[in-house]
Amino acid sequence: MxxxxxxxxxxxxxxxxxxxxxxxxxxxxxxxxxxxxxxxxxxxxxxxxxxxxxxxxxxxxxxxxxxxxxxxxxxxxxxxxxxxxxxxxxxxxxxxxxxxxxxxxxxxxxxxxxxxxxxxxxxxxxxxxxxxxxxxxxxxxxxxxxxxxxxxxxxxxxxxxxxxxxxxxxxxxxxxxxxxxxxxxxxxxxxxxxxxxxxxRSPNDVAQRIEVIKRRDRFDSDHAAFMAEYEKEDAKIRRRILAARKLLPQIETPDDILHDCAELCIALGSDGLRGELTLLRAARALAAYEKAAVLTRAHLRTIAPIALSHRLRRDPLDEAGSGTRVARTVEAVLA
CATH class of the missing domain: 3.40.50.300 (P-loop containing nucleotide triphosphate hydrolases)
Structure with missing residues (x-):
C-alpha cells in the first residue's frame, strides 16, 4: 500500500x-x-x-x-x-x-x-x-x-x-x-x-462504474505505472491553475455582468450580497482557467448552480431541487 x-x-x-x-x-x-x-x-x-x-x-x-x-x-x-x-x-x-x-x-x-x-x-x-x-x-x-x-x-x-x-x-x-x-x-x-x-452521486452508467473499478484496481496493484500514466495530465492541470492565478487580476468584468449577478440573486431570493460576490469571484476564476480575457454570461451560466443553489430559501411548494430552481432562473434571467 x-x-x-x-x-x-x-x-x-x-x-x-x-x-x-x-x-x-x-x-x-x-x-x-x-x-x-x-x-x-x-x-x-x-x-x-x-x-x-x-x-x-x-x-x-x-x-x-x-x-x-x-x-x-x-x-x-x-x-x-x-x-x-x-x-x-x-x-x-x-x-x-x-x-x-x-x-x-x-x-x-x-x-x-x-x-x-x-x-x-x-x-x-x-x-x-x-x-x-x-x-x-x-x-x-x-x-x-x-x-x-x-x-x-x-x-x-x-x-x-x-x-x-x-x-x-x-x-x-x-x-x-x-x-x-x-x-x-x-x-x-x-x-x-x-x-x-x-x-x-454514484454513477448509474455501467461503463462508468467499470472504469472507476479498473482505475482503482490499477492504482492499488500497478501503482507506479498508473501514476506515470496520469502524471502528464495532472501536470497540465497544475500549469493551468498557476497560469490562471496570474491572469485572474487582469480579467475584464463588464458592467452588464455585474447587473446579471445582481438580477440573478434577486430573482432567486438570495439573502445578503455574499451570493453575488461569490458568483463573481468564481466566474472570474473560471474565465482565468479558460484563458478568457473578458468575463461573459457563459461563465455565469456554468458557475451559478454551484455558487447559488445552497443559498436559496426553502420553498415547500416547489418539489424541484435547488439546482433545478437555479437552472430555471438562469435561463429566465440570462435568456
Missing part, C-alpha cells in the same frame, strides 16, 4: 466537484467547497488529489503555521531560524469528535508540568494555514465547533484567550466539507460560509 494520493485527473466523472475544487485553488477567497452526496463517491479522494497536484508551499522550518517568511511566524513559536523548505500543500482532517482545544490550540500541559513554562500548543487550525481543512460529515459537527469555524472563516485569524494565554495567529485555509444530507442538515450560518456547493 502507498500513501500517495490518487491522481486528480484519474477521477472518473464528478465534473462539478472537480471544477469547484480547481476554482478554489485559483482563488482561495471564493470560500471553500461543500460536497453533499453518497458515501464512496470520491469526496475525500478529490481534495487530497488536488492538494497533491498543487505546487508545494515554501515555509519557514519548524513554523507551526507554515509561514512563508520569518516575520510572519508568530513570536510565541520562538522560531529563530530563517531557513525555508518546500512542503506539500497541507490537508488537515478535522474529526467530528475533536475537542475545542484540539481545534484552536491550548496550553502545552507537558511543558507546564515538566519545565514550569506557559507555552502554547497549536491546534488543527494552525496546521491548516495556507492549505485545506477537510471536514467529513460536516453536517454532524458540534455547534460550538461550528461557531469557532465561523469566527475564523470571517477573520482569517485564530484567537485563543484562556488559561492565562493570549494567542493570535493566521488561519487562512480552504474549507472543504462533505456529508450525506440524509444524516442531518447543515446550520444556515455555516452553509452560507461555503463559497461553492456541489452534489455528487
Amino acid at each position: 502507498t500513501n500517495t494520493p490518487f491522481p486528480f485527473s484519474a477521477i472518473v466523472g464528478q465534473s462539478d466537484m472537480k471544477r469547484a475544487m480547481i476554482l478554489t485553488a485559483i482563488d482561495p477567497g471564493i470560500g471553500g467547497v461543500l460536497v453533499f452526496g453518497d458515501r464512496g463517491t470520491g469526496k475525500s479522494t478529490a481534495v487530497r488529489a488536488l492538494a497533491a497536484l498543487l505546487p508545494p508551499i515554501t515555509a519557514i522550518v519548524g513554523c507551526p503555521i507554515n509561514a512563508a517568511n520569518h516575520e510572519d511566524c508568530p513570536e510565541w513559536a520562538k522560531i529563530e531560524t530563517k531557513k525555508k523548505l518546500k512542503r506539500p500543500t497541507p490537508v488537515i482532517d478535522l474529526p467530528l469528535g475533536a475537542t475545542e482545544d484540539r481545534v484552536v490550540g491550548a496550553l502545552d500541559i507537558e511543558r507546564a508540568l515538566t519545565r514550569g513554562e506557559k507555552a502554547f500548543e497549536p491546534g488543527l487550525l494552525a496546521r491548516a494555514n495556507r492549505g485545506y481543512l477537510y471536514i467529513d460529515e460536516v453536517n454532524l459537527l458540534e455547534d460550538h465547533i461550528v461557531d469557532l469555524l465561523l469566527d475564523v472563516a470571517q477573520s482569517g485569524e485564530n484567537v485563543v484567550e484562556r488559561e492565562g494565554l493570549s494567542i493570535r495567529h493566521a488561519a487562512r485555509f480552504v474549507l472543504v466539507g462533505s456529508g450525506n444530507p440524509e444524516e442531518g442538515e447543515l446550520r444556515p450560518q455555516l452553509l452560507d460560509r461555503f463559497g461553492l456547493s456541489v452534489e455528487v
